[in-house]
Amino acid sequence: MDDKLNVRQLVDAHKGTVKPAIYIDQDIYDLELERVFGRSWxxxxxxxxxxxxxxxxxxxxxxxxxxxxxxxxxxxxxxxxxxxxxxxxxxxxxxxxxxxxxxxxxxxxxxxxxxxxxxxxxxxxxxxxxxxxxxxxxxxxxxxxYKGLIFGNWDETAPSLEDYLGDMAWYMDGFLDRREGGTEVVGGVHKWVIDCNWKFAAEQFCSDQYHAPYTHGSAIQVLAPTPENKSDGKPLGDGQTQRPAWANGLGGVQFSEKGHGSAFFFTEKPDANVWVGGEVSEYFRETYPEAERRLGSVRALRLAGHNTMFPTLSWLNGTQTLRVWHPKGPNQIEVWVFCIADKAAPDSVKEALKASHARAFGPAGFLEQDDSENWVEVQKVLRGYKAKQTGFCVQMGLGFEERRKDGIPGVTNYTFAETAARGFYQRWVDMMTSETWAEIEARTKEYQKELVHG
Amino acid sequence: MDDLSAKAAASAVYKVSPELQHEVEQFLYLEAALQDEHRFREWLGLLSEDVRYTLSTNTLAQVRDRRRGIAPPTTYIFNENKYTLERRVARLETGMAWVEEPQSRTRRFITNVRITGQAGDEVRLSCNYAVHRAAKARDHHTFYGTRRDTLRRNGDSWIVVSRELELDEFVLVTANISIFL
CATH class of the missing domain: 2.102.10.10 (Rieske [2Fe-2S] iron-sulphur domain)
Incomplete structure (x- = not known):
């Protein structure tokens, strides 16, 4: 064990608590640049x-x-x-x-x-x-x-990208491999600054489905397809999905492994989330048979939900936003956002997607605005002497982790859970306190074994 | 004259009457004041039914590419029509648009107003803008840019037919854009 900054005392993934020093401490940040960003893919x-x-x-x-x-x-x-x-x-x-x-x-x-x-x-x-x-x-x-995405790693001793991803590849494929020909970036890159620690953004996309109904309540309220919002009942055009993915009542899954995380709700139809433009949602329905042949029904139906590949690559299925949270000191990130389309999609759909993507998750997006505000305000509070010592509650769904028997891989839980957040912070601790990849992998494996008994 | 599509500034001054210049400037100031006073529904009334309201990202290109007319791709920040602008107002009215709760204060400055063309009942103009936003207890943000507007005569006033915004930032230094520019 090489825990010179005592980060193991700041994170307790077994009990579900973290101490805010991990978000503000300059020494911890400097070690992150070396031990997390210096050796992750x-x-x-x-x-x-x-x-x-x-x-x-x-x-x-x-x-x-x-x-x-x-x-x-x-x-x-x-x-x-x-x-x-x-x-x-x-x-x-x-x-x-x-x-x-x-x-x-x-x-x-x-x-x-x-x-x-x-x-x-x-x-x-x-x-x-x-x-x-x-x-x-x-x-x-x-x-x-990997399926169109280019990854780099400074560490010659790091495991292969495939080993690093583990079962996260199964979830990533659902985003990148729906159609023959793969994906491409549509339009330019949105870039903006948020005064918050990189882990707030990365962890939310890893594990936090729970915030969506409340944080994004205003956007859902004014864009929902109701006659009150638009007389024809179609604020975002023909094909708009009728309700948020979480309102289907069919249950869902959260996934955690090696610090990565993902979650989604089951849906009966291949419906993108309610804020996605109608033309784009219709495109996903029309191309469902091909996606099902390539991915099977669970992943082909999945057109909503969040994902983080540890440490800082996140995306939203259906909304088609892919983003990197570049760290800029302990108190700031630079967000880079890419709109991802199936290469085989018609140009008219790509144009509609570009508009839909910016409307929902560009820097002036109906939903994006509220996310950044949360992280900034948490970061401000953490300047306080007492706030710095006051632990956060990361206990949602603790003890309900399982391995499913239906082919959905990894350590899983119900969608509303913080299993992926606990896994994210455990992985972070394992990287921060291990000198070699063998130690990192052994520690992560041990943690996951304790969670699901095997 | 009559060219409402040019993006670059003309090399000569386009002459208009002082009355028209005055009328147009007063309209732009009224519009800015309504937004600063959070009278967004009244502001929406100054936009035509077919209004287009756009803002795209900026990019940094190397000289070799610029000389060949090549630039990195851009994307929309705003790509709005009357309905989506109205929905943005509706969002603010829910009381749950957290970025604007409690409500921010804004001050808009419009300068360098140049009428650049006229056709029928429409005028084309360009102007520079500065917007200051104070939010939460002590957040201060400024937005500087230029825009090209097309206004259409509407009785003894005007309505906005199109607004093409530019914002002079490459990486936006604010966490989000929750106001109209």
Whole structure:
């Protein structure tokens, strides 16, 4: 055990309590950058954003800026977005196409493959000689794609992406593999700042179905398909789903494993949630047979609910929002939001989805506005001396964990539960207090075994 | 003249009568005041039934791409019609739109009003805006940008037919946009 910051005393996943220091402490945050973000598989970009050789997209891994590029041979590589000469940020564009990256400071130029190729005044300035082969960009050593999503990992000893995902892949496939051809990003990336710790956002998408009816009450009230809201009973057009996914009364599932989490309600029909545009909801109904053939009925029917792949990649089925919570210190995140469509969807549906997505979950979205407000206000309270010491209750559904016999994998519970939150924080503790991946995996496994007795 | 679609500023001043300039400016100030006073239903009455109200994201492009006319893709922040604007007002009226509970205070500043074209009973104008929002106990947010409006004559006043907003931020530095810009 290597718990120099005593984080094990701050999280008790067995009893369902966390101490707020984990959201505000600078030392804990610095250790997170090393032990969580420095060795987790992190989402970088979607392959559809880099169709051609020379295409690039800039993003972050933790707080490290990185450039993701499509190579001449069609492969993808990622590099620390930092000139090797004096540390300047190399590329300042969001995305684009280029033959090389040239530093604005002194003009060092790097090829697409990361090698240092141009040093201005090389003969005159480096009379002592400069071995350019030693000063290429720092490469992200582990990079892989999963059904269109590109992931990177700084840790050469990390398990494969498939092992890291475990059963989360089953849930992810339900989002990414509904139709032949996979998915693509529609339109640009929403980016905005929220003054809260990254774990509030990540944990909510991991585990918190419970907030939706209340936090988002106003949006549901004014967008519900009733004659009071619109005389034809269709505020969001033909095809709008009649009621929120949680109002069907058919039960549901929350999933937890290796820090990941997901939850959804069972529905009779393939209905996206009530706030999704009618044309988009209709598209999902029309394409259900193909999704069912590929995924089986449980996942094909699932067009609502939340997900987090530990630590910071989250998405909502049906709403089609995929987002990364980039950490910016213990008290701030930068949210990057992508709208994900089936590549095979007609252009008219993609356009409708882009509009539906922004209306619900863009920064001015009917639902998004209220989420960020909650996290910001919690973060403010945690400045207090007493508030810092006052534990949070994470006990919903404690002791009702099970492994299902119907093929829905992982440690599960009813939808309204905090099983995935407890799993998220346990995984976080295991990463924060373990030096090796073998220790991390052993500790997580032991916790899950205690939960479901096997 | 008569070009209501141009996005870039014309290189010469488009001349209009002081009366028209005055009339249009006073309309924009009235509209801003109604929003600042939370009289959103009255404000909706100043929008045409076919109003379009849009705001898209901004992106950072490298010079090589800009010269080729290539830019990173954008997406909508607002993409509204009369009905969705009305639903946003209805949301505020539920008393459960938590971001605006308790209600924020806003102050809108409209400057650099330039009428850029006229066609029939419509005028095209551009202006810059600044909006200050005070919320919760001590949150202060400012939004700066420009917009292009098309107004249509409506008796002795005007109605807004389209509003194309731009907001001068790449990464938005506020947690959300819960007001009209």
């Amino acid at each position: 992190l989402f970088l970009a979607h392959e559809s954003q880099l169709p051609k050789a020379g295409d690039f997209f800039t993003t972050y891994m933790g707080e490290d800026p990185v450039i993701v590029t499509r190579q001449k041979d069609g492969s993808i590589a990622a590099f620390l977005n930092q000139c090797r000469h004096r540390g300047m940020k190399l590329c300042h564009a969001d995305s684009g196409n280029t033959r090389a990256f040239t530093c604005p400071y002194h003009g060092w130029g790097f090829g697409l493959e990361g090698g240092l190729s141009v040093v201005p005044l090389e003969q005159e300035a480096y009379r002592n000689g400069l071995d350019k082969s030693k000063w290429g960009l720092v490469r992200v050593p582990r990079l892989t794609t």
